[in-house]
Amino acid sequence: MYPIEYFRKTIERFVDRLQALKVRFHLTGGIVSVAWGEPRLTQDIDVVVDRDSLMPHLDVFLKGLHEAGFYVQDEVVRAAIASGRPFQLLDPVECLKLDLYPRELVAGELDRSIVTEVFVGAMLPVVSRRDAAVSKLIWIHKGSHKSRQDLRRLARHLTEEDWEFLRQQANERRLADLLMEVLEEQDEIQD
Numbered sequence: 001m002y003p004i005e006y007f008r009k010t011i012e013r014f015v016d017r018l019q020a021l022k023v024r025f026h027l028t029g030g031i032v033s034v035a036w037g038e039p040r041l042t043q044d045i046d047v048v049v050d051r052d053s054l055m056p057h058l059d060v061f062l063k064g065l066h067e068a069g070f071y072v073q074d075e076v077v078r079a080a081i082a083s084g085r086p087f088q089l090l091d092p093v094e095c096l097k098l099d100l101y102p103r104e105l106v107a108g109e110l111d112r113s114i115v116t117e118v119f120v121g122a123m124l125p126v127v128s129r130r131d132a133a134v135s136k137l138i139w140i141h142k143g144s145h146k147s148r149q150d151l152r153r154l155a156r157h158l159t160e161e162d163w164e165f166l167r168q169q170a171n172e173r174r175l176a177d178l179l180m181e182v183l184e185e186q187d188e189i190q191d
Contacts (some may be wrong), residue, residue, distance in 0.1 A: 006094040007031065008119045009128045011045060013091070014098060017064040021057040024050035026113040026125040029099070030146070032132055042095040048127070050110055051084060051102040069093055082172040105138055106169065129154055134169045140182060141175055148182050155183060156165060 029046025078089035113125035
């Protein structure tokens with residue numbers, strides 16, 4: 001894993017651009033597993049951005065990314081945001097990749113973001129545990145092996161209300177059997 005300071009520098013430069021434009025976002029993926037106290041290796045930064053609040057500021061956003069030193073392909077980003085598809089940015093200074101998702105994987109997840117201390121003194125919105133668990137289940141269904149252990153670790157800290165939400169989402173998505181299968185698996189290395 002990269003030193004945490006590399007992540008911090010990249011995230012701060014990127015988040016500054018979003019906050020200046022008042023674009024809603026939250027961190028998700030492996031970096032959030034770390035923020036929720038479940039250490040794991042990650043080599044990228046995943047961010048969900050609110051497409052509707054970003055679209056009116058797209059030109060300023062792209063200009064700001066260039067000014068901040070990110071490698072950006074403007075037309076690729078424009079097409080991805082317009083269609084709600086994920087896209088990537090590269091921070092060549094820190095050699096880190098940002099995966100941006102201009103749509104919510106779980107409806108309403110940006111409304112349930114939780115502001116937490118991701119780095120010492122850096123309070124940022126992150127995906128809630130319940131939405132992270134549902135997202136991990138969806139990614140498992142799409143073939144992500146890393147998400148299997150993430151889901152099991154997140155599940156250890158879910159409240160009863162979170163469990164109810166996860167079971168409901170799993171049922172609605174016809175992933176209840178997959179949820180049970182993953183939760184019954186053993187981790188390769190026991191804690």
